[in-house]
Amino acid sequence: MQGGLTMERVAEKNENLWLMVVSPGIWAAHFLLCYSTTAVWCAKVVGRDGPLGEARMAIAIYTVLALAGIGIVGWIAARRQSYGSETVPQAFDTPGERHRFLGFVTLLLSALSAVATAYVGLTALFIQTCH
Amino acid sequence: MLVQIIAQNIRRHRIGGLTASQRRLASARSGRICCRRQGRKVGSLVVLGSLLVLAGCSGPLSTLDAAGRGAERIATLFWWLAASAILIWVAVIGLTVYAVRLRPEPHSQRAAKLLIIGGGVALPTLVLAGYLVYGLSLLPDLLQPAPPGSLRIAVTGEQWWWRVRYLAPDGEAVELANELRLPVGEPVEVLLDSPDVIHSFWIPSLAGKLDMIPGRVNRMALEPTKTGVFQGACAEYCGTAHALMRFYVAVEEKEKFARWLARQKQPAQAAAGPLARRGQELFLANGCGACHAIRGTPAEGVIGPDLTHVGGRLSLGAGILPNEADDFLRWMARTEDLKPGVHMPSFGMLPTQHLRALAAYLDGLE
Incomplete structure (x- = not known):
């Protein structure tokens, strides 16, 4: 009875699986954007001896946006993970448990993506030229 | 672990044929002695190994x-x-x-959690971030x-x-x-x-x-x-x-x-002595100048290495041979053996006197 009620309230949809890959997706997009912006800037705009200048600013903006996006996903995931009265996801085959488990996985992936995105963004703090 | 296994084996081997109390006594004594000896052996092996590894640093x-x-x-x-x-x-x-x-x-859940999250997640993230920052801070200077x-x-x-x-x-x-x-x-x-x-x-x-x-x-x-x-x-x-x-x-x-x-x-110095002069003639007659240049002579090839001052270099064949007349001879006679895949053909078909003359000529180009 309890299980039936839970299933009704947290019936998993396809979107829940998609949410899991959003944070790593944001990291990948951020990496690609930083790379291509810098490559085009150095090859076509200022040349190999030029300063990174605005490209660094662009990377800073990408990084802030990416971290904000990952933060939002992480927040949604944290709410899902703490759904119900259990504190830690267990391995029971119930809809509520799946909900919590997917939330937990999404939260961990978000944390990993945030660290990776910050590491990529750090580069722009130190490298100031196209050398 | 390995030391213990070795020490135990030696102990077992030595104490066969004794009474139970003798065995216990022998076991305790030999255990200490063997372990000490084994420990010393392993210690000297570690020192020797470290020295060998460190020797590779220079x-x-x-x-x-x-x-x-x-x-x-x-x-x-x-x-x-x-x-x-x-x-x-x-x-x-x-x-x-x-x-x-x-x-x-068993330890408390709290301590275990702290160790796993602190030592397994937080610490690696911080250490790697620290090294990333250090590595990145080196880059601008290295790329300057x-x-x-x-x-x-x-x-x-x-x-x-x-x-x-x-x-x-x-x-x-x-x-x-x-x-x-x-x-x-x-x-x-x-x-x-x-x-x-x-x-x-x-x-x-x-x-x-x-x-x-x-x-x-x-x-x-x-x-x-x-x-x-x-x-x-x-x-x-x-x-x-x-x-x-x-x-x-x-x-x-x-x-x-x-x-x-x-x-x-400067262009190449003139060949000194009859053997070297003969070598210069052979160099041109055998078509070496099609690939190699020797400035100041008709040899103007650009495919292979410039040989204008080849005799004064530190090595031959891109760092694989010393630079003596004999090495020139070996290189010309057995090029493909010395450097498989090389684009220069071997000139082993030339008579040895010719190779000697060529070697004398090239060795003299200092």
Whole structure:
């Protein structure tokens, strides 16, 4: 009875699986954007001896946006993970448990993506030229 | 663990045929003695092993035996990394001993959680971030090009040797091969490219490595801090003779370097003696000049290494042979044996007297 009620309230949809890959997706997009912006800037705009200048600013903006996006996903995931009265996801085959488990996985992936995105963004703090 | 197993085996072997009490006594004594002896043996093995490993840190091909600004930074980074790797290893082994030997009983959930999240998540993230910041902070200086007006040297990765051209400010170039000479304490700009396949230019004692990519010119700044003779190698697999694509780098005092460069600019000296003169005739008659240039003679080939001052170089065949008349002879007679995949054909079909004359001629081109 309890299980039936839970299933009704947290019936998993396809979107829940998609949410899991959003944070790593944001990291990948951020990496690609930083790379291509810098490559085009150095090859076509200022040349190999030029300063990174605005490209660094662009990377800073990408990084802030990416971290904000990952933060939002992480927040949604944290709410899902703490759904119900259990504190830690267990391995029971119930809809509520799946909900919590997917939330937990999404939260961990978000944390990993945030660290990776910050590491990529750090580069722009130190490298100031196209050398 | 290994020491214990060895000690136990030795103990078992020695105490056969004794009474139970004797065995116990013998076991206790021999255990102590054997373990002490084994411990000493293992200790001396560790010391010997460490010495052997450390011996690999020096030599003409070692970043840890740094003789240039870039290599010095890289060596410092390496020592920091090695030190923290040892520290982390000791901490992990210490924890293992603690958990297995010292306090094998269950610990509180809270302590376990703290260790896993603190030591397994937070600490690696922070340590890696610290090293990333340190590594990134080194980069701007390592990638800094040599200041304008510095000596410029163009190095081209050929199959499988190095074409070296010293570029004068007026655009004139002095070509040589498989050898760099650099003035100590002066920044030098090295321009790297390749006509066909990717190579990687690496002088471990002086700086990091950089790829030579067809279609683009990569730049590297070298600043030697010590005089001496070092070696370089191709650090990117490029084909059959990749492992035999070496070169020598001589770092010299400025005056000595200037004298050397002035000499390299001169055309080849005239062949001295009848044997060398015969060698020069044979060089031209056998078509060597189609691939090799010897400035000041009709030999003007550009496919192979420039041989104008080949006798004065530190090595032959791209760092694989010494530079004596006999080595010239060996190289010409058995080129393909000495360097499989080489584009120069062997001239072993020439009579030995001819090869000797050619060797005398080339050896005399100092």
